[in-house]
Amino acid sequence: MSVPVPPWRQRAARERSVKQPLSLDLIVRTALDLLDTEGLDAVSMRKVAQRLGTGAASLYAYVRNKDELLELVLDLVIGEITLPGPDPAKWQDQLKDLVRQQVAVLSAHPGIAQVVLRTPAPTGPNALDVSEAMMAILRAAGKSDRVVAFAVDVLALYGTAVAMERTADFGLTEAERHERLTQVQQYFAELPPDRFPTITALLPALMSGTDEERFEFGLSLLVQGLATTN
The missing domain is CATH 1.10.10.60 (Homeodomain-like)
Structure with a gap:
């Protein structure tokens, strides 16, 4: 049995x-x-x-190891970006959209932006597709090879830095983060105007704007700069 x-x-x-x-x-x-x-x-x-x-x-x-695994994870995340075909009439909007998507997908997976900075040059298939798309957009806009090569690096760095800042908690809760920013604003307000006349004069502007507004300002600054650079 x-x-x-x-x-x-x-x-x-x-x-x-x-x-x-x-x-x-x-x-x-x-x-x-x-x-x-x-x-x-x-x-x-x-x-x-x-x-x-x-x-x-x-x-x-x-x-082979953890580093290679993280690079593969990074490439999987980058694959979430939707790539456009180059349109010379819309090249500025297309570049902005790619950087916005980069920030969005990296921010959706906190910590992965650090892997970007640990990797000298991401070479996964999805990363290459994004680089190819961005360079094709810039070339279609009539930019020189040097401008294209440098711009793709600068735009990627900007997107990565923004994503890192958005996802870093610095070991603080949201309430503690807000309190820290309030303390910083109060500290700036108490600075001696005779030694720091510009900081104290610009304090309202320095503490104004949302994270999104500041991101968009920087993105426009970069793309407008590219518009006047050949």
């Missing part, structure tokens, strides 16, 4: 039977989910393997 299988073992067997086979795509998406739920510092080969129900050694058949 056979011994019945306990219910918990039946459940475990069912879970194993529907478990997805290990693949590079599954590993990268699991790492992204880990980043979204626990933060960049939590992403490790060991933790990703744990979520997949396997050992870390299994992952090394697909990725």
Whole structure:
């Protein structure tokens, strides 16, 4: 007479039977989910393997190390950007839209912008597609090779910096962040005008504007500068 299988073992067997086979795509998406739920510092080969129900050694058949894994996660995120075909009549709007999308997708996954700065030059297929699109827009606008090459770098850096600032909590709650900004404003207001005449005179302007308004100002400044540079 056979011994019945306990219910918990039946459940475990069912879970194993529907478990997805290990693949590079599954590993990268699991790492992204880990980043979204626990933060960049939590992403490790060991933790990703744990979520997949396997050992870390299994992952090394697909990725060399954590740095490569994070680069793949970054490229997955960049793939969320929608790319336009170059239109010389709309090149400024197209550039702005690409940078806005960059900020949006990087901000949607806090911590991933740091990976951009750790990577000398993102070379994943999606990153290359974005660079190709941006350079094609600039070339269609009649910009020189030098301007195109430099501009794509500057625009990417700006978008990354804005995303980092938007997602950095500096270890503060929203209430603490607001209190800190209030303290900064009060500190500036108490500065001696004879030593800092410009800062004190411009204090209302310095403390004005939303994050979005300041981002759009910087973006327009860059694109308008490109409009007068050949």
